[in-house]
Amino acid sequence: xxxxxxxxxxxxxxxxxxxxxxxxxxxxxxxxxxxxxxxxxxxxxxxxxxxxxxxxxxxxxxxxxxxxxxxxxxxxxxxxxxxxxxxxxxxxxxxxxxxxxxxxxxxxxxxxxxxxxxxxxxxxxxxxxxxxxxxxxxxxxxxxxxxxxxxxxxxxxxxxxxxxxxxxxxxxxxxxxxxxxxxxxxxxxxxxxxxxxxxxxxxxxxxxxxxxxxxxxxxxxxxxxxxxxxxxxxxxx
Numbered sequence: 001x002x003x004x005x006x007x008x009x010x011x012x013x014x015x016x017x018x019x020x021x022x023x024x025x026x027x028x029x030x031x032x033x034x035x036x037x038x039x040x041x042x043x044x045x046x047x048x049x050x051x052x053x054x055x056x057x058x059x060x061x062x063x064x065x066x067x068x069x070x071x072x073x074x075x076x077x078x079x080x081x082x083x084x085x086x087x088x089x090x091x092x093x094x095x096x097x098x099x100x101x102x103x104x105x106x107x108x109x110x111x112x113x114x115x116x117x118x119x120x121x122x123x124x125x126x127x128x129x130x131x132x133x134x135x136x137x138x139x140x141x142x143x144x145x146x147x148x149x150x151x152x153x154x155x156x157x158x159x160x161x162x163x164x165x166x167x168x169x170x171x172x173x174x175x176x177x178x179x180x181x182x183x184x185x186x187x188x189x190x191x192x193x194x195x196x197x198x199x200x201x202x203x204x205x206x207x208x209x210x211x212x213x214x215x216x217x218x219x220x221x222x223x224x225x226x227x228x229x230x231x232x233x234x235x236x237x
Contacts, residue, residue: 007140039079054142087126
């Protein structure tokens with residue numbers, strides 16, 4: 001597994017969203033758990049040029065381009081996406097709704113752009129001054145880009161990494177991570193066939209974990225292990 005530490009301008013991030021190169025809601029990620037006040041605080045810090053934590057991206061091949069699953073930083077990227085929205089002609093993400101399951105999710109929210117100690121001044125992204133937007137587009141988010149090679153133990157390392165960096169939040173099941181990582185990856189798809197059976201119930205497609213030495217050692221008997229999951233419905237055990 002290879003790591004590349006870098007930074008990504010919000011201008012570039014917006015382009016990734018427009019090209020749908022970022023998978024913001026892979027199945028193993030939690031739902032929207034940040035409250036509006038947390039989202040606003042994040043964007044206020046960005047507008048004021050304050051640093052925010054790094055985003056972990058899992059890089060994979062996707063046709064003629066690379067795409068990225070979010071291992072850590074979903075809530076931060078989601079907040080940025082909702083804030084930018086599609087109300088500004090010179091800088092917008094017109095397809096932002098494609099990243100959310102619920103059609104009534106609210107974007108284009110307002111934040112306090114006043115300097116610290118000054119009277120509150122709430123504005124949406126569309127209401128920001130052009131000079132503020134210029135600086136916003138240049139803001140750099142720390143990133144840790146992860147690319148998995150075919151070396152032995154790569155999959156296990158990736159699962160361990162995701163578990164490690166998410167210990168402070170809601171616990172994530174190792175099995176859910178494995179199901180997500182196989183999407184569009186022939187090597188991992190073959191691995192999944194060794195540990196799971198694909199089944200279908202009505203419109204739901206789900207995987208039932210087989211009972212063998214590998215699953216007992218690496219999946220079932222590990223913290224956060226699960227025994228089944230679906231592609232499009234509620235998890236079953």
